[in-house]
Amino acid sequence: MKRRLLGLAISLLLPTWAYSAEISPAIVYDLGTKFDKSFNEGVSNGAKRFTEDTKVEVREFEPSNDSQIEQAIRKMAKRGSDPIVSVGFSQANALGVVAKEFPDTSFTIIDSVVDQPNVRSVTFREEQGSFLVGALAALASKTGKIGFVGGQDIALIRKFACGYEQGAKYVNKDIEVFQNMTGSTGAAWNNPTKGGELAKSQFDRGADVVFAAAGGTGIGVYQAAKDNGKYAIGVDSNQNHLHPGTMLSSMIKRVDNAAYDTFKAKMDGTWTSGIVSLGLAEKGVGWAVDEHNEKIVEPFKEKMAAIEADIIADKIKIHDYMKTNSCEY
């Protein structure tokens, strides 16, 4: 008891930077590139912010195939990196293996759940965020037709689409929602040309708001919206600044916070394992309002606030695609 008190006293006396020597954080990124203007980049931004705030360098690795993921996490752990952030659902299996080998190291996985005593699993309730921008799109639409452009056709993106559709139908149950996936390979995350084409075809069919959940492909979608004088909605990080005036809003997924919080918590000694589900209530997801879109969304703010409150209060039930692998609600 005495010793603990002493420790506490010392820790209180020491300036915060003293802790920096004690943690050596690391990130293993998702397959794809670090600068994907989306998921990986969000994590990277979180790490950058952490380094700026604390002057602690973050070790990083970008794997180029599945077997490198496990190799890299293990190597990080062996080198004494702690905590280690594992980005993306595709790392769940690898992390499951490595976390067992290093029970004293703290791991955080984003977008998936690994049930180990030394792993924090951070998931996002994308369906809530998508529901919100879906509702916003329906509110802003004059034609009663809106669009969705997905990246690679995988369950996660269908989850986005499903939430978006529900949100739109909640506002206007007769609304028509066009959905297109950019492709079936990883290249679909980085094909702005095709993104633009898909958006244009949706505009041609009468849509006047398009939500892109497609990583780098979205850039083409936003450009197309600007060129055609229609609205676009960004994804993951706040992309409103890209084309002020035609960016209706962005669905934000705070992956940067997930990384930052893990590092910060570890530093402060408050890191815990277990599942962390970040939804609207936790401000893990949301819709972005800033100086670039304030005027456009002004008329819908009130209604949106009501919907937000209802979601948080669980008055609106949103179906999660992942639960049934289908979008029936």
Next chain:
Amino acid sequence: MKASTAERWLSLFILPSLNLLTAFFFTALILLITNVNPIEAAHYMIQGAFGSQEGWGYTLYYTTNFIFTGLAVAIAFHAGLFNIGGEGQAYIGGLGVTLVALGLSPYLPALIVIPLSIIAGALFGAAWAAIPGYLQAYRDSHIVITTIMFNFIAASLMVYLLVNVFAVPGEMTPASRSFPDDIKLWQWHEFMGFFGVDFDSSPLNISLLLALLCCYGVWFLLWKTRWGYEIRTVGANPDAAIYAGINPRKIWVLAMLLGGALAGLVSVNELLGVQHRLVLGFNAGYGFAGIAVALMGRNHPIGIILAALLFGALYQGGAELAFEMPNVTRDMVIVIQGLIILFSGAMEFMYQPLVRRLLWRWVRAGA
């Protein structure tokens, strides 16, 4: 030294070494520009690839994939076809492995399921290659175009299946459920452990032996059997083949079947050996790298083993390099690989006139 020996040395040893050195030289230049000490980088790469059992394990694990895809390109090449479809053939091979591994394991013992699963991987790969082969032989569609298209079709098909059919409900990962515990190949450390030898854990598994066996098989087929004779005849001179009563169309389909089967075996290494389930994109570019491997290895199994080892070392050493030196990004490693392909493949004969002249001078002085 005899002139013919000199010429053999030139093509088998001197030129490839010079090409590699040139590639390394330019790599060093690029590293210098990016403020990285090339000697230190080389040290990390070599150390990473060969400096530890784990390094060797990863290097040889990649090598296994490259041998399969290199052979897949080479065998088609000997029939005069350019098989760019290794990527898709490997992918679809994975479908065969998975269907058998998941579908038959409840009814049959692992000892039967595993070989069946390997065969299914080869058969599915073969079937996927057979379609472009057939289209080339009987419908005059160009094999380069069709195999590329089939890579895309394979990718789309697999994504569809993974997302809609194999996906485990509630799981984000587009992957099948895991194979039963006993449906997997011996890991190398287990295999060595059986002989009482300690070996660090790595993805390396006994597929490597299968790959080496395939090398022998391809060599035997091409240079020791009449089918190989017929394949090589068609590849070198289709008119002479028709003259000799060989049907080039049948040979084309045959060569594609064999190539596809070999590419399909990548899935044995990846799925039965490492992942133990079907995952999205496990083929990760091995099929394309196989083209470079075959090119460097001069379409001969021995050359392919060496080239595959080089590429395996580049992959593993490159990962290590990216890990150790934050300035060297993953893309830099790709640049290095690209330079090697450029100098060893596309500009293969750059030094030939010069070296030949020097060599002759030397041969003559010795004569």
Next chain:
Amino acid sequence: MSIDPNASLALELLEVSKQFGAVKANQDINLSVVSGSVHGIIGENGAGKSTLMSIIYGLYQPDKGQIRVNGQAIQLRNPQQAISLGIGMVHQHFMLVETFTALENIILGAEGGALLKTTTATARQQLEQIIARHGLAVPLDIPVAELSVGVQQRIEILKALYRNARILILDEPTGVLTPQEADELFVILRQLTAQGVTVLLITHKLREIMAITDQVSVMRQGRMVAHRKTAETTIAELAELMVGRKVRHTVEYSEVALGTERLRVKDLVVRDASGVERVKKVNFHLNAGEIVGVAGVSGNGQSELLQVLAGIISPTAGEIHYSQHMITPKTPIDAAEVRRWGVAHVPEDRHRMGLVLPFQAYESQILGYQSEPKYNKGLSQNYTAMLNTYAEQAEKFDIRPRSPYLKSASFSGGNQQKIVISREINAEPEVLLVGQPTRGVDIGAIEFIHQQLMELRARGKAILLVSVELDEIISLSDRIIVMCDGMITGEVAREEVNETLLGMLMANATGEQHG
């Protein structure tokens, strides 16, 4: 050496040697070429003629010796330098872009300025002058692919002249020409020399040497063995100098009893891929113990006839009977099946069909017979048997070099042909289909090949001989079928043969059509 010491020399070689590894391709070559003359260089395939020409054209640098052009010692490092010194070369295989017009081909590589249009205009003017001066009739604006071989050759000559060639090297120029086209070429060469151009003519055809050259130099095994004034030598002497021994010129023809019918062709029609009728309702037969020659100007359906008989292409109509076997339009294409009927085939173009050039000699030696039980042992091929067969045949046909492991491409034309012919004769066929057996083959080998065919005939085999060499057809055949435009325009028995009659039938000038 009998050259006028006062004559000015366009080209002189002094003690030029060139070695490739262990092979001494040229040894101490001396050569003097008089300005404005046609100088022939003659020698068997592999005698070193091509190496020598490559040295003169700057493609190879000699190991030692001197080259003088117009009396000045020069060092040639590349063809560009040779061209600038006024040396031009017309290769055996033309270096033309088929889809380009003559004009485009000629200015290719000598475009001059950045704008094609101005170059074209000035080039056209210059070319028209050259054409007028030398009497070279060439249409400048038609794609080369649509022109005849003779005209293509003229374009090559024009190309050299356009680059101010004063010394023109022609490598086997008549190999691809009809007799008429060859005559036209000779007229052109005469006109060129009259304008002061020096012509160096490389050939292995003695007849041409006699017809056109002023001087002739003979090469054998890398050495210059003799220089002669053409007027002071004879074909027999040159042949002997070339081969290094006396050459018999006539084939010994003996009576062989005619056997049973081996081949009968009924109303045979063959259309090519583009639907053009190449063989038109042809009828003939072939018996054991006879050689039937098929004469005709190249490209009049003989190639297609040979291929359809060998089972390489399908007939469009009609029937082919080999004893009890039959080929009809419905028979699937399978040359292997036809071989099993006892039909062997020496194809017209050994590079395109007869050999696989990257294969080692012993591998090419079993082409077409690779499925025979004796060459297979279980799954594997029987290498002992393959090598034995090659050793036997190489010995019997004197294939040089003997090494079974040498690539087929590394053999000289004559030896490649020996590989093909020995293979087909070794199969002991009942019917042998032979196309151009001596094309590009040196004189020593020609004699040998003719003997082999006669021996086969004496053993009671049936031989169909397709050749564009009239001499060959006349000396070997018991009967001659003449083809023109896909039709048989006549059949002549050995006793009735004369060149005029054949010539008229080949041009279909008699107007008759035989069935």
